[in-house]
Each structure stands twice: as structure tokens, then as C-alpha cells.
Amino acid sequence: MTENTLTPPPGRREEPPELPEVISLLPLRNSVLFPGSIIPIDVGRPKSVKLIEEAIANERPIIGIVTQREARVEEPTEADLHAVGCAARILKVIKLAKDNYSVILQGVMRISIERVVASEPFLKARVTELPDVEGEDVEAVALVQSIKETAKRLIALVPELPREAAALLDSVSDPSQVADLVISNLDIEAGEKQEVLAANNVRERLRKVLMLLTRQLEILKVRERINSQVQEEMGHSQREYVLRQQLKAIKGELGEIDDESGDIEEFQKKIAEAKMPEEAEKVARKQLDRLKAMQPSSAEYTVTRTYLEWLVDLPWSISSEDQLDIATVRTVLNEDHYDLEKVKKRILEYMAVLKLNASKKGPILCLLGPPGVGKTSLGKSIARAIGRKFVRISLGGVRDEAEIRGHRRTYVGSLPGRIIQGIKRAGTNNPVMMLDEIDKLGHDFRGDPGSALLEVLDPEQNWSFSDHYLEVPFDLSRVMFIATSNYLDPIPPALKDRLEILRLPGYTRQESLAIAKRFLLPKQISEHGLEKTDLKVTFTDDALLEMIDSYTHEAGVRNLEREISSVIRGIAVKVVEGEVKDEVVITKDVIPEYLGPQKYLPEVAERTAEPGVATGLAWTPVGGEIMFVEATQMPGKGGLMLTGQLGDVMKESAQAAMSYVKSHLGPLGIEKSAIENIDIHVHVPAGGIPKDGPSAGVAMFAAITSLLTGTCVRPDVAMTGEITLRGLVLPVGGIKEKMLAAHRAGIKRVILPERNQKDVVDVPEEIRQDMTILCVKNVHDVAEHVFERPVIPADATPDVASTEAARGEPPATAAT
DSSP, X not given: OOSSOBOOOSSOOOOOOOOOSEEEEEEESSOOXXXXXXXXXXXXXXXXXXXXXXXXXSSSOEEEEEEBSSTTOSSOOGGGBOSEEEEXXXXXXXXXXXXXXXXXXXXXXXXEEEEEXXXXXXXXXXXXXXXXXXXXXXXXXXXXXXXHHHHHHHHHHOTTSOTHHXXXXXTOOOHHHHHHHHHHTXXXXXXXXXXXXXXXXXXXXXXXXXXXXXXXXXXXXXXXXXXXXXXXXXXXXXHHHHHHHHHHHHHXXXXXXXXXXXXXXXXXHHHHHHTOOXXXXXXXXXXXXXXXXXXXXXXXHHHHHHHHHHHHHSOSSOOOOOOOOHHHHHHHHHHHOSSOHHHHHHHHHHHHHHHXXXXXXXXXXXXEOOTTSXXXXXXXXXXXXXXXXXXXXXXXXXXXXXXXXXXXXXXTTOOOOHHHHHHHHHTSSSOEEEEETGGGOOOBTTBOHHHHHHHHTOTTTGGGEEOXXXXXXXXXXXXXXXXXXXXXXXXXXXXXXXXXXXXXXOOOXXXXXXXIIIIIHHHHHHHTTGGGSSXXXXXXXXXXHXXXXXXXXXXXXXXXXXXXXXXXXXXXXXXXXXXXXXXXXXXXXXXXXXXXXXXXXXXXXXXXXXXXXXXXXXXXXXXXXXXXXXXXXXXXXXXXXXXXXBOHHHHHHHHHHHHHHHHTTTTTTOOHHHHHTEEEEEEOSOTTSOBOOSTTHHHHHHHHHHHHHTOOBOTTEEEOXXXXXXXXXXXXXXXXXXXXXXXHTTOOEEEEEGGGGGGGGGSOHHHHHXXXXXXXXXXXXXXXXXXXXXXXXXXXXXXXXXXXXXXXXOOOEEEO
């Protein structure tokens, strides 16, 4: 903002004088006068001097102030002047010398020059007033507030401006006055000011003023930042130079030799001991030669020295000795984890192959399963079992590719990626490296870290992994990578192809009990300090099973551990208060005393006690779940309503089930007239939880058929499978997780698609012994097994069953 513009005192503007029809014009070279503003000008041109001298003779004369298009024109004509100017009142005239005056002018109103009527002895023109097009609306008010706030920030950046300027700005409320006041004090080109003067629409004028004001503020901010940076850099360099000179003088007085020969010799020794590959050693010696020629005070010296430290500290040739005794490995794995036979079997296979072929490349395993089943802790157990160092790298939320591959050395503060950092932290070139939460990787404009992992997790490529910081290949082929994931879908297909997926679906009731007794209880008793006392803490099996059944609802054991911890804390309070001394036995009856009322209650029998309710099985990332499908009817025209926050695929399953029922009314024993006059509403409870997938098709069919036939679905049966319009039951995924959930819910009969019979092998033996597993091929088989009484007459079967019989296909099978 400028200092040569005077601003009027706050308050209302004086009533403008009457504007003459013909007015004298005073051209200005590089200035623009606005209504309400007061400016001093120097008058020296002959015509302008004559105008002022004639105006002095009149009392409070009014003259026209217009800005020239080109400042260098000495005698402007009508074509050289802007068409819009400002009528001004002469406040004071000071004679400086002969033919030279200093004149103080106050802007009165905007004027438009119609035509120039005289050019001698000075310019005279016929003018009209340009009234403001008022903007008294919300937009104008918002623009005024923005202008005031921006102007105050600009005033704060210009120390030479008086602090009263902000108060003056606050005293003005009229939008037109605010615009004129700010623009008249802004240090910008005259042409830009003229554009604002010519705008008689107040909102348009306010927008232009705000744009120019904001631009000026940004210019001042950048200038301030540049000045600060320059001063800071100069001050830092000068201070560093002075301190180094002082340090040099002090060391000279003490007789100490200040040279870098010690560092150079140490690096030479470390390079020789590191036993790097030829290419890496060549780069290291080249950087060492550069380091010798550098001044220690230079910034490049520190960068090169840090790079050399990374090169010599990496374990190029340091390996930990593997524990190749299979029996010992099996014992250690069994000590740390219960069950998980597939994973343990795979580790033993790897160790057996490694014993036969020491050059075998490390496997790339991915432990897939819900939270709390022991995926992360399993990595530590594997490392301990085979005698290797363990490194865990958390990938959850990582979005930058440089987190994997590192930053190039041209960036300030650059470092290698997490893979190389983990190798250095381990101190060996063959650790067990756990890539935790690989499904939580993100990607944005900084790159895709999932793509950066492609080279890391490919045994055919990772023997020459190149980090952007090192720029020399490092052999990762001996590293045993173990990834963990809750979901499989978010992992990119190319990355998924490099992983060997090992599924950890969850624990049965008895497995959770065994884990609690063997691992969780001793751990919590130790962590809470009870083992240091003489108190004996005992949990009965019934108590632990009550906690598993009524206080947790999970595939893993993480919540179970929390509940056990709550009980142990309650015992600790009693120990400190002296209520118990020798022994505490936790039985099923006292569990509510520590944990409160039951959190999960069995509801299967109650929910399936009437027609129209079926129990389905669903897969979720945290394990299997039972899912109720409810159907009811109301007067209507044969429509179908779906609720429960269902996804598109699940809605289509319901439509397919409804279409099949409508097309087979006769075989199902349903009157056509009965369905034509009703609407059916299918609802899946827990509406706050999104649900999707095709595996609810069989449950949808059972619920609709149960409703229309008035036959209840058996309370002890749950089902899964996708159906087609022809009545076929197609296979689905997550069979083990679904059957674990059914077992936890007390289900005794499970309906599975026939083509999923092969997946039953993965289900624990105790569940297979405790449940009846029925494998079906079509909806006729479903209807035969799920209802309390037959709904399809023996002599009337759906078309699909007849078609399959004609083909000679075998009937439904049952596995128990």
C-alpha cells in the first residue's frame, strides 16, 4: 500500500456538491483519484497551471480528474484520456515556484466524459455522474469482510504503515467506500486502478479489489519469506565459519591435530571387512576417494559420509546359522502356538529342503486370516524356531513408494527404504522379515508402494534388489519374507501372484479353550504380577468356555485375552485389599461378577420359531458369522422389497430366489392367486452393517418358501450357497470360517453346495463329528433338508431335479 494517498477521517461522506454540466479537466499521468480519497499532486504543465489559477478565483471549485492512457504524452487530447474519471474538490493550493503548484484534491464522485467541448486554454468537457449500482446483499457483505481481513494481514506485513490503518478500515461499513478506500491505498499499476474506478457495479468492484489485494498480499509474503531465508542462510554460514575457526584455534592450542585421516582410515578398514560384492565395493571406494578431496565443512561431505556409513554397515556377507534340526523346530513352533498345522507344516518343509540344498531361496509366505489368530506373533516364533533374526515392517497406511525403495541422495535428509533399513537393523542378510498388514497399503501421487514390492517379493528378481538411496544391488534372496493380511482382495493381482497364501481361518471352541489354558492365562498372570505372590489362580474349563461363548464373538483370541485380563485385574484388586490370600478358583458362576452380564446370547432357536425366517452363513474379514434372513408378506401386487443395507449382488440373489419360487409355484404347493395379491418384504437384520455377496441365495429361497408355504425352517440348520434361475446351487467360498461360526452358534445341520464338499476336509475333526453336513445340488434338495415338514410332494419335483435325473447325475449327498 502507498503512503502518498491521504484518507479521509472516518464518518459519513459529505454531501457531494452539484455537478456542473461542463467541467474543467485536469489530466494525471500515473495516478487515479477515487471518491472520498485525498491526494496531493504537483502541477507544472502550462494548461494545468492555467486551470488551477482560474479555479482559485472560484470558491470551492469542482474540477474533473482523469488519468492519461500514456504517461509520456505531454499535451493529451480526448483520445489520450480514459472515459471515466472523478470529480474533485480543491482543498488547498500551495505555490512552490512560478508556474508550479502543489494542489491537494478530494475525490467527490465518479464521472463519465461525454465529449470534450474545449481544449484551450485547458481541457473542458461535458460530463455526467456515474451512480453506484448498489450491492447490499449477502455476497457484498461477504466480499467486504474478506477485503477487510486481507487488508489487515497486508497492513501487518508493511511496518511503515501506521497501526491506525486497521482501525480506519473497521470504521467504514459502506461497500462502495470500502472498495474505494482500499484500492486508493494499494500500490499497483494505474491501469488496474482505472479498471476498478470504471466499475460502477459495487459487487464487481469489490471482487476486483479483493483479487488485487490478495495478489499484493501474496507478493509481500513471498518477498518476506525470501528475505528471511537469505538472512537465515547468511547468518548460519557466518556463525558456522566463526565457530569452526574458533574450534581450530582451540585445538591448535591444545596440541590436537584436526584432520579427517582417522575417518578415512576407519572407512578403508570397514570396506575391507564388509566383503561387499565387487560392484558395491567399487562404488564405496569411489565415494571414499571423493570424501578425501572434500572440505569437512561442506554440506556434500556430510552426505557422502552418511552414504558410506550405510554401505559399510550393511550385512553384505553376515548370515545367521539356521537351526536345521526338524524336531527342534517342530518343538519350538508347538511351544509358541497351538494348532496352525498348515503353517507349521510349510515351515518344516522349508527347513527340510534347506538342509538338502543350502542355496534354496527364501519362500514368500502370506498369512491370511481374521484379526487375533496369531499371524504377527507367528512370525516371531518362526524366526526363533529356525534361529534367525526377526524384523517386523508395518505397511499399514504406507502410501509413498520411497518407503519401500528409499529416496535418492539428491534429496535433503534422504534415507534407504524400509527393506534396507530392516536388513541393517537385523545385522544379517537372511532374517525373517515380516511385512505386516500388506493389504492396508495405499497409493497416491507419490507412487504405489504395492508395485514397489513386486521386485522385493519375487525370488527371481530380489537377488539384485536396487534401493534408490544405495544405487547398488543388494541380495534379498536369502531373506524369508512373511506377509500378513486380513483381506485378499485389496492386494494387487501382480503382488498376489508372488505370494504363497496360507489361510488361518480361526479357532474352534475347544481350540480357543486350549489356547487360553496354555498361553493366555499364564501370560496374563505373569504380566499382572500375580505369579510373584503365593496366590494360586485357577480357572475352570466351564469358566473359560463361558467367556468364549458369552463374552467374545470372534475368530481369534484377542478379545478372549482382554476378558481374561479383566478377570485377572479384578483378582489383583482383591489381593491388594487383602480379600484373598492362598487360592482363587474362577468358576462359571463368578464370571458375571468380574465381566458383567453376558454380551452375546444364543438366539437361533427363537429367531426361527415361525415361518419366513432362515439362518444363513456369511464370511467376513474377521471370521464367519451367522446371518438371519426374515421374510414377511402384506397385501400388494406381487412385488419384492429388500432391506438391511444389502449390496447389489445380494439383492440379485433375492431376486433370483423370488423368480424361481414364482416360476415353480405348482411343485412348491403354492397357489398362484395367493402370491399375486401380496408383496413380500425380505429383511436381513443388523441394518447398520453393509452386506453383500452371492452366498445368501439359498437362505433367501428358504425364507421365501417358508413364508409362502407356512412351514418353519428347522431351528438347528444353517445354509450357504448361490442359486441360479434354474434352481442349481453353486459353490461359494469361506466354508471353514462359516462352519466355525455355525458351530459357535450351536447349529447342528449345515447345508453346503455339493461342489464345496471338498472344502470340508479343512474343517476340524471335532466340528465334523459334532455336526451333520448336507451337500446339495439344487433347491429341491434344499427344501428336502431344511423344513420341519415336506413342502414338495413326493410325486412333484421342480424342473431342475427332473432335468438332472434325465442326465443321470447323482442325487444330493450327505457327509457327517
